[in-house]
Amino acid sequence: MLRRAVAAVKVSPFNTMKYLNSSNYFEMFGLAPCFAIDMQGLELSYRRLQSELHPDRYASKNEDERHMALANSTTVNDGYRALRSSASRAQCLISLAGWEKSNVALSSAFLMAQMEWREAIEEARASMDAAALEALGRRLKHRVVQHERELASALDERSDFDAAARYVNEFKFYEKLRDEIDDALIGLDH
Amino acid sequence: MAFLQIAEPGQSAAPHQHRLAVGIDLGTTHSLVASVRSGTAEVLSDAAGRSLLPSVVRYAADGEVEVGWQARDGAAKDPHNTIVSVKRFMGRGLADIAEAASLPYQFIEAPGMVRLKTVAGELTPVEVSAEILKVLRQRAEESLGGELSGAVITVPAYFDDAQRQATKDAARLAGINVLRLLNEPTAAAIAYGLDNASEGIYCVYDLGGGTFDLSILRLTRGVFEVLATCGDSALGGDDFDRCIFNWLLDILKLTALGPEDSRQLLTEARLAKERLTDLGVTEISCELTGGTLVNAILSREVFFELTQPLIAKTFSPVRRALRDAGLQVEEVQGVVLVGGATRMLHLRAAVGEFFFREPLTNLDPDKVVALGAAIQANALAGNHGGDDLLLLDVIPLSLGLETMGGLCEKVIPRNSTIPCARAQDFTTFKDGQTAMSFQVVQGERELVSECRLLARFELRGIPPMVAGAARIRVTFQVDADGLLSVSAREQTRGVESRVTVKPSYGLTDAEVAGMLSAGISNAEYDKRMRALREAQVEARRLLDATETAMAENGHELLSKPEWDAIWRKIYELAEMLLLGDSNRLDSLRQCTEALNTSTSIFAGRRMDASIHRALSGKQIESIDL
Ligand SMILES: Nc1ncnc2c1ncn2[C@@H]1O[C@H](COP(=O)(O)OP(=O)(O)O)[C@@H](O)[C@H]1O
Ligand SMILES: [Mg+2]
Numbered sequence: 001m002l003r004r005a006v007a008a009v010k011v012s013p014f015n016t017m018k019y020l021n022s023s024n025y026f027e028m029f030g031l032a033p034c035f036a037i038d039m040q041g042l043e044l045s046y047r048r049l050q051s052e053l054h055p056d057r058y059a060s061k062n063e064d065e066r067h068m069a070l071a072n073s074t075t076v077n078d079g080y081r082a083l084r085s086s087a088s089r090a091q092c093l094i095s096l097a098g099w100e101k102s103n104v105a106l107s108s109a110f111l112m113a114q115m116e117w118r119e120a121i122e123e124a125r126a127s128m129d130a131a132a133l134e135a136l137g138r139r140l141k142h143r144v145v146q147h148e149r150e151l152a153s154a155l156d157e158r159s160d161f162d163a164a165a166r167y168v169n170e171f172k173f174y175e176k177l178r179d180e181i182d183d184a185l186i187g188l189d190h
Numbered sequence: 191m192a193f194l195q196i197a198e199p200g201q202s203a204a205p206h207q208h209r210l211a212v213g214i215d216l217g218t219t220h221s222l223v224a225s226v227r228s229g230t231a232e233v234l235s236d237a238a239g240r241s242l243l244p245s246v247v248r249y250a251a252d253g254e255v256e257v258g259w260q261a262r263d264g265a266a267k268d269p270h271n272t273i274v275s276v277k278r279f280m281g282r283g284l285a286d287i288a289e290a291a292s293l294p295y296q297f298i299e300a301p302g303m304v305r306l307k308t309v310a311g312e313l314t315p316v317e318v319s320a321e322i323l324k325v326l327r328q329r330a331e332e333s334l335g336g337e338l339s340g341a342v343i344t345v346p347a348y349f350d351d352a353q354r355q356a357t358k359d360a361a362r363l364a365g366i367n368v369l370r371l372l373n374e375p376t377a378a379a380i381a382y383g384l385d386n387a388s389e390g391i392y393c394v395y396d397l398g399g400g401t402f403d404l405s406i407l408r409l410t411r412g413v414f415e416v417l418a419t420c421g422d423s424a425l426g427g428d429d430f431d432r433c434i435f436n437w438l439l440d441i442l443k444l445t446a447l448g449p450e451d452s453r454q455l456l457t458e459a460r461l462a463k464e465r466l467t468d469l470g471v472t473e474i475s476c477e478l479t480g481g482t483l484v485n486a487i488l489s490r491e492v493f494f495e496l497t498q499p500l501i502a503k504t505f506s507p508v509r510r511a512l513r514d515a516g517l518q519v520e521e522v523q524g525v526v527l528v529g530g531a532t533r534m535l536h537l538r539a540a541v542g543e544f545f546f547r548e549p550l551t552n553l554d555p556d557k558v559v560a561l562g563a564a565i566q567a568n569a570l571a572g573n574h575g576g577d578d579l580l581l582l583d584v585i586p587l588s589l590g591l592e593t594m595g596g597l598c599e600k601v602i603p604r605n606s607t608i609p610c611a612r613a614q615d616f617t618t619f620k621d622g623q624t625a626m627s628f629q630v631v632q633g634e635r636e637l638v639s640e641c642r643l644l645a646r647f648e649l650r651g652i653p654p655m656v657a658g659a660a661r662i663r664v665t666f667q668v669d670a671d672g673l674l675s676v677s678a679r680e681q682t683r684g685v686e687s688r689v690t691v692k693p694s695y696g697l698t699d700a701e702v703a704g705m706l707s708a709g710i711s712n713a714e715y716d717k718r719m720r721a722l723r724e725a726q727v728e729a730r731r732l733l734d735a736t737e738t739a740m741a742e743n744g745h746e747l748l749s750k751p752e753w754d755a756i757w758r759k760i761y762e763l764a765e766m767l768l769l770g771d772s773n774r775l776d777s778l779r780q781c782t783e784a785l786n787t788s789t790s791i792f793a794g795r796r797m798d799a800s801i802h803r804a805l806s807g808k809q810i811e812s813i814d815l
Contacts, residue, residue, distance in 0.1 A: 050413075050580060060572050182513050186509070186510055
């Protein structure tokens with residue numbers, strides 16, 4: 001993975017300054033297009049790309065080059081953000097596969113579970129129970145890890161994009177729950 | 191000369207010549223300039239060997255401008271023409287300066303930014319700041335022996351768009367080429383990290399005269415990656431002075447002090463606070479204008495007890511930044527203290543306790559920001575030794591747009607790495623709509639009215655289409671200085687409107703801090719308001735649609751009683767909407783639902799009628815049910 005990342009930078013056209021192509025972020029970071037990426041490889045490659053492309057490298061260059069650096073560095077930040085989070089990385093893979101939306105409806109069991117999460121958070125918030133909120137946060141983290149495993153299996157082993165799309169959809173709910181727990185905890189701070 | 195040198199016009203004959211670049215810490219209390227000389231960053235001093243320059247500017251009737259120590263010493267004699275702490279007015283309107291009434295200046299309201307009336311005429315804060323920068327520029331050119339090619343100027347991390355823009359303008363006015371605006375905690379991290387060859391997660395805790403900034407960074411071999419930043423723009427050393435001041439009033443039973451006495455007592459309080467850093471007890475004594483003698487003994491213990499709540503207040507943003515960065519406090523490898531107020535002993539102890547480790551203080555907290563800026567300036571100027579340094583910073587406050595019903599749609603969330611761009615698609619709400627206006631806001635609240643308005647702009651010339659058919663893409667771009675520009679484009683026809691956000695008015699630092707904390711503590715309220723706005727939008731949409739349908743074929747498809755029943759529901763809902771009170775959320779929903787139900791038969795008949803029409807036409811195969 002590391003070698004690929006280095007190679008991507010070496011053969012890249014940056015020296016001649018071109019606008020980066022943002023259609024495939026995996027390619028941009030020299031990564032194989034799969035869900036279970038090497039996070040350290042991504043970080044390393046990200047820093048390498050920014051070292052080359054960041055506007056700070058072009059601060060004393062002409063207007064055109066500065067503009068190009070702004071655009072390229074923006075693209076790299078975009079790609080990094082997209083690949084770092086599980087849900088958006090999965091979405092990138094689904095889009096790359098050219099898979100079109102079909103049925104991504106959530107199951108009633110999932111929705112029921114969501115209601116239970118919500119109630120538990122609400123209850124902990126109402127009783128100002130920071131410990132309970134922390135515990136919910138840990139449980140959620142655990143759930144997310146399991147979910148990521150399911151997503152990895154759907155994408156990397158079975159190429160089941162229908163299932164993957166549903167998982168991505170469900171992920172948004174988990175992200176929302178996490179925000180709610182965080183907000184509640186910060187609220188207790190005040 | 192051994193070699194004949196040929197140079198193109200405008201090009202240097204010596205391409206590897208060292209470019210003179212400096213870092214400037216333009217502080218509220220003090221300003222400094224630093225530069226990298228023979229590989230090391232150092233602060234440049236004035237002829238008397240002093241490195242700090244008080245951020246004070248005094249204007250005289252004869253056109254003379256005094257900056258620094260002399261101006262500060264003369265401040266009491268000529269308060270109207272001696273501008274202290276001008277940084278607080280940068281990018282601000284009069285309405286934003288809460289303390290305006292208690293300051294000895296004659297403020298003048300002006301579009302964009304407040305002005306100050308002095309013997310030298312009306313001045314903007316940008317012009318006053320430029321005077322400070324001119325002195326620093328001159329100091330740098332004298333000690334470096336040449337013309338500056340550029341400078342990095344530091345700004346508090348929480349500074350918004352207007353304040354950043356104003357700072358950049360001041361530098362331009364002073365004839366300085368701005369290489370970059372750099373966040374103060376980030377600058378401190380550079381100086382610290384490079385000096386100590388540090389790796390890992392570091393926190394920079396910066397408590398100055400009037401502001402508190404906190405940044406969390408990951409340092410990896412010359413890469414400084416800001417993970418999160420937070421702050422309290424209404425908390426600083428001045429608040430500790432005020433605590434002592436109030437204590438004095440209390441124990442001496444002093445009331446109704448005039449502005450001059452207040453100022454004197456505040457100064458005494460500040461000096462006592464600073465002495466308590468080295469002494470266990472200190473005496474405060476002075477004479478007020480009416481001849482009243484002030485005499486009090488203040489001990490460290492009492493001072494610590496008085497001000498402990500202020501210190502506790504700083505940990506709220508710290509916890510929040512940790513949360514935003516997804517980190518536990520144990521993962522922080524070191525805490526760097528910056529700013530004069532971090533000299534206080536009980537503050538150091540409290541920070542140590544919070545992070546389970548001694549804070550790092552081996553760099554002078556007054557100088558560390560300027561030193562970091564100098565290192566960054568050297569790198570940006572393309573000088574040797576700068577190529578292994580890379581800085582990845584973030585925006586401190588979310589940027590968004592107003593959507594229907596006064597809701598704020600976040601386009602770029604806080605703590606996004608810059609430069610960054612995000613696009614959001616919008617559509618028209620009415621048939622034949624040809625213009626759409628946008629409000630650009632900054633802040634954490636969900637309601638536009640409680641965020642800071644940065645700019646308003648309008649996209650015109652949208653080709654008339656049915657509601658919902660136009661596709662308008664609004665793009666936000668934040669550059670490496672943290673400055674925003676916004677453009678809007680109608681996708682199908684390519685009509686474009688572009689604005690660079692120049693904020694129309696300012697908010698006080700306190701308001702920015704307020705927006706940050708309010709964004710959290712009012713989450714509940716926001717949610718309710720949001721639900722209400724959504725219900726209102728929904729209700730309005732249903733009203734519009736029903737009225738249009740009624741006008742179209744209500745008469746032919748409905749009986750008189752049916753027609754009347756629907757209109758009754760329309761009136762009820764319209765009335766409900768006019769009340770717009772958050773307690774009415776449930777009744778609003780009920781009312782909307784009632785109208786919905788009452789129109790279901792009508793909707794069914796309309797559907798039948800349209801199918802009928804379509805089937806009687808010739809496009810049977812294209813009917814999409
Ligand atoms: N020895 C000291 N002990 C306690 N506070 C101090 C000491 N020296 C300076 N301060 C305080 O530091 C604050 C100014 O910090 P500084 O970093 O210069 O501010 P700014 O960055 O806003 O210009 C003032 O409130 C001042 O009283
Ligand atoms: Mg400072």
